[in-house]
Amino acid sequence: MKVEFVEKLRRNCSSVTFVISCSRAIELRPTKNVHGFFRYRNQMSGRSRGVGQVRFREENVASRAVDLSNEGRFLLYNQQLKFTLLDKKLQHAAPTCCRLENCTIHVGCLTAKDRMLSLWNYQGIVELELDLEEQTLSIHLAFTSMDYRLEFPLSQIRQFAPVEVSGRNQGLLTQIGEIPPYLYRRPFSPSQTDDKYVDVFLNGCLPRKLEKSDGESWRKGWVRTTDFTGSNAIGQSSVYVVELDCSEHRHDILSLLQQTLSFNEVPRSLQVEEVVYSEASQVAIPMWNPENFRVPFGILYKVNSLIQYGKLCVPNLEERFCRLISSGNESTIKLALQALSDEDGCHDPARFLRAKLDEMKKVAPPGVKMKQGMAWIHRVLVTPSKVYCIGPEMEQSNRIVRQHEDYTDRFLRVQFVDEDCSPLTSTALTSDVRSGHTEIYRRIKQVLKEGISIGSRKYEFLAFSASQLRESQLWMFAGKRPPPGSDKPAVTADSIRLQMGDFSQIRNVAKCAARMGQCFSASTPTRKVLPLQVKRIKDITVKTDGVTYCFSDGIGKISQDFARSIAKTCGSTGRIPSAFQIRYGGYKGMVAIDPCASSAFKLYLRPSMRKFDSCHFSLEVLDYTRVLPCFLNRQVISLLSTLGVKDQVFIDLQKQVLKDLDHMLEDDALARKVISCRESNSLALQMLDNGYTSRTEPLLKRLLCVFRDAEVQELRAKAKIFLPKARLLIGCIDETKILKYGEVFVQVSGASYAGGSYYSAQDNVENRDRTTVVTQKVFVAKNPCLHPGDVRVLQAVDVPGLHHMVDCVVFPQVGPKPHPHECSGSDLDGDQYMVSWEERLIPPSVDDPMDYSPPAATVVDHPVTIEEIQEFFLNYMTNDNLGVIANAHVVHADKEKSKARSEKCLELAHLASLAVDFPKTGVPAIIPQELRPREYPDFMEKEHRVSYISSGVLGKLYRAVFTTSFDAQTFSGVRMSDNIVNIFDEDMGVPGYEKHVESALSHKTIYDMKLQQLMSHYGIREEAEIIGGHVLSLSRIFARRQVDVLPKVRKAFEALQAEARSWFYARGFGKVDGEEEAKASAWYHVTYHKDYVGRRNSIQLLSFPWTVAKVLLKVKRSAGRNNDRQNGVGSSEADGYGPPGKRQKL
Known part of the structure; x- marks a missing residue:
C-alpha cells in the first residue's frame, strides 16, 4: 500500500489507521471514527479470502471512504481496494454481555435432530458475552468457589439457534465443531487476595491475547484450566444449551443475539434427557469400550476417533452396531467406517455401516503390502479437555519398532497440544501463581504418570526423540504379558528400555533422555556390522585459549565397498553417496567414504560419535549426501x-x-x-x-x-x-589434511546453474554424472542463525584428492576453531549447511563468530530415573522459548538501525544458543520482558x-x-471440480485395451476411494498436492506440523501407488508383448475418456493411471516416434545444457 493513500484517508476520515495484516487484506484498527475490521478467512486453510468489513462510527465517514474507493484512491500492493456500503450496520466492537438469572446450562450431544442427551447441567446466574472483534462467544458461570469461562471461537460454531427445551422454556442451542471451548477460571474475588503481588499478577493475566488494554477489566484474572464438571462432560460434548426462564427480558436477549449472529427466530423443539454418564477416572476422554463384545483393536480405535471428531455419539452405538463391527473383515469394516469422516453426524450408525458394507461387497479392497522399513503407527493428541485418536499413519520405522514388529500396534505416539491443535504456550502451563502450575500442566503430568487406556490396553510412557521433544510428543507402549505356561518374557516399556542400551553412566537428565531418544530416530536398516569389523580411530582436536575444540565432532569413515552395498539397501540410485548419516548401537553421526580406507574394516568410528553402550549391531541410515536445492530465508x-x-x-x-x-x-x-x-x-x-x-x-x-x-x-x-548458485549440503571433514583454515571443498552434481543457464541431470546420459567443482568465494551458514558471525565467507578450492566427495561441503581439520562450530555452534553429525557461490550475496565484511560454549550441565548423583525424564519433558514444554526468541529477533533486526548487530539482537542470539542446547543441558533460556516485541x-x-x-x-x-x-x-x-471431458490424448490408445476396461474401472473405484480417504484424513483439497508433494491445505490437526506431516503423506501415497501397481502386475501379468501397454491404456481410458469421467464420482481424480507412469510414458514415446515417421521427421539427440564432459569448474 502506498503511504500517500494512508495519509489521504487520515486527512479525510479523521485518523483512520490502516495496518497491513495479511495477503490481500487490510486491518483498520479501532480509532476515533472506526470501531474495527473483520477479515473473512477460508475455513480450511485459514488464509484471507480478500474480503472484510469495516465498522465506522459515523455514516458520513463511511460514505467518504466509499467515494475515495470509487476514485481509485486506495491501493494495496498495487491492487485497488473496493469499498461498498452494507445493507445493515455492524454492531459496536465492544463485547455484548447478557446477564441471565435463574437459567440452566445443558452440556451434552445430539442423539437425534430433536433429542439431546445432557451429560452435565448447571443452574444459576449465567453471563453470555459476544465479542465480534475477537470473534468469540463466551459463557460465564460460578461453580465450586470459582468463576469459569467457556470461550467458543465463532468459526467453530456450526449452529446457533433458539430452541424450545422439553416443551417448557425457550433456550439457545450452540452446536460446535471439532474444537471444544477454551476453559478459564479465576477466584470469585481476585482483588481480595492476601498477597498484593499475587493480586497484581492475577489482574494482569490475560487469556490467549496478551495485548489487551488495562481498561478491559472483564478480561482480568483469568487462567487457563481443564474440564471442571467432575464427569469430564465438556470433552465428550458438542452441544451446549442455555435454557432461559420466563423472565420478561427473554425476548430482548434473543432479539439482540439474533441481530448479531443472524440465526432463525423460530425456535424448534428439543427434548433434553439428563443422564449420569461419567468417565471421571479416565484421563483420555472420550474413550468408548463396549461391554460383552470383542471388537478388534483397529476397529475400536477407529470408532473412538469418529466419536472424538463428533461424527458419532456414544448413546447411538447400540447392539446392532456392535455386532457389525465385531465380525467380518477388519480391513473392509475400517474402510466403511472411514466414510463416516465425511458426514456431519450420524444418528443411526448401524444402518449407515450396513449400507456401506453391502456396497463394498461389490468392490472388495485388496490388502496393502507394507514396504520394508515402514510401519503403521497410531497417534493420540491430548488437549486440555479431550483426546483425539489419529491414524494409523504410515511412517518410516525406527530401531525399537523394528525390533518389536509383532507389537507395532502397541506403540503409540502421544502429543500434547491446545484445543485447536496449536502448540501449548508456557503461559497455559504456568499461569497459576499460587501453585506455580495450571491444571493443564497437572493434566499432562497425570498422562505421563498414568498413561492412556484404549480398550483393554494401557499405554505407558516409553521415551521420546529430540524431534519429538520439540513437538511436545513422546512414545508410549502397551505391555503384553505372555500366555499362561509360556516361557517368553513379558514385553513392557521397562523391558524395552533395558534392551536399548546402558544409560546408567549418564548423570544429566536432559542428556540421558536425548540418548534414549537416539534409538527412536526414523531410519532405514541396512546390514549387520560385527564389532570386529569396526575400527576405532582418534578424534582430531585443537586447544585454543584454553578451550578444546573437536574438528571431527560426529564424523567417521566407511569403506568404499561397504558404502556401495548399503547404498543399494537405502534405495540410492546412480552415484554412490559420499557420506551417510547413521546410527550404530550407541554411536551416531556421519561416516564418509575414504578411498584409502582398508576394506578389512567396514566402519571407522571416533569417540565423539559414541553416546552410550549398546549391543545393537545393525547399521541404520537416516540420510545420505544427495542433491538438495537451497533457499534463502x-x-x-x-x-x-x-x-x-x-x-x-x-x-x-x-x-x-x-x-x-x-x-x-x-x-x-x-x-x-x-x-x-x-x-x-x-x-x-x-x-x-x-x-x-x-x-x-x-x-x-x-x-x-x-x-x-x-x-x-x-x-x-x-x-x-530459490538460489540457483547454491546448495544445501551435509558437512564432512577433510581426511587428506590438504585444506587450510578458511578453505572448503564443494563439488555438486545434478541440476545446477552454470554460465547463466540451467541444465538438468535428466537431459542426457552425460549430465547424469556431471559434477561441478566450485572454485570461488562462498558464504556458509546453518539454520537457525541469528548472530552476524554465523555467516562465514570461505574460499572454495579444488582438491583432486577430494574428488570422491560429491554433494557435501568438506571443511578443513586445521585452524584455531572448526568452521562448523563457527556456524551457529554446529558439528558434523549430520548438520546441513547452506553454501552459496552467488557473487552478489557474498558480504563485503564478516563479523567474528559468537562463543557457542554450552553452559555447565546439571548432574545428579544417581542413575537417572524415568520420573526425572518425565519431569524434564514437562520442564521443556514450560521453558521452550526458541520460537519466541527467533520471532523477537526478526522484529528487532527489522526495526533497529544496526539490524542484527544491535544489542537486543545479540542478546537474543545468545538466548537462542541456550534454547538450542536446552534438550542436552537442561538449562533454559529466559527472555527478559524488554526483549519481547x-x-x-x-x-x-x-x-x-x-x-x-x-x-x-x-x-x-x-x-x-x-x-x-x-x-x-x-x-x-x-482444478479437481473442473470439466476435463474434452481433453483426451488419442496417443494413449493401444489395440486390445478393451478387454481390460472392466477390471480397470473396478480398480479405479477402489483407488479413488482410498485416495479420497487419504485426502480427507489430512484435509487435503487437491489431488495434485499429494502427487507433487506441495501440500497447501491441511486440516487444523495437521496444519501446524507440516514438517512432520508431509513425509507421512508422501509415504502413504507411495504405499497406495505401490498397491495399485500390484493390481496391475498381478499373477505374472505382462509376459505377452504389448499386454502392459494395452492394460495401461485401459487405465488411462477409464480415467480420461468422456464416457467414464464423472460416472461414479463428481470429483475428477486423474492420478490412477499414473501409478504405472513408466508404462504410460512408454506408450507416449512410442506414439511420438510413430507420428514422426508418418510426418517424415528424423530423430535427433536430446539438447544438452552446459558444456560436455563429466566435471567442470565454476
Missing part, C-alpha cells in the same frame, strides 16, 4: 543485509523467481528447467521430458499450478527465495497484534510478492 537475509548486502540484490533474486513462476504454464521448457532444479524425479518432470504439455494434459497443469502456488506462498510467508512488522502477519509497515528488506520482499502479475484464480487453471 528470513534469518539468512537479515544477517546478509546486516553484513552489507544491498536490498536490491534480494529484490532482484526474488523478481527472477517470480518471473519464472509466472511463465511456467506458457513455456514448457522453462517449466522443465524450474522444476528440475528443485525436484529431480517428479511426475511433472517426467511428463515434460516425454512430450506432455500443460495445455493438453490436465494433471500436468494441476501439478504445475500447485507447484507455483506453493512457491509463491513460501515467498510470502518465509521469504524463501510490542509491535510486529507487516510481513509477519500477526493477527490481533499491533503491526507496522516494515521499511526493511524483508518488508520490501513481502510486498513485492503482491506486485507480480500473477492472478491466483486465473493461473490455477484446471
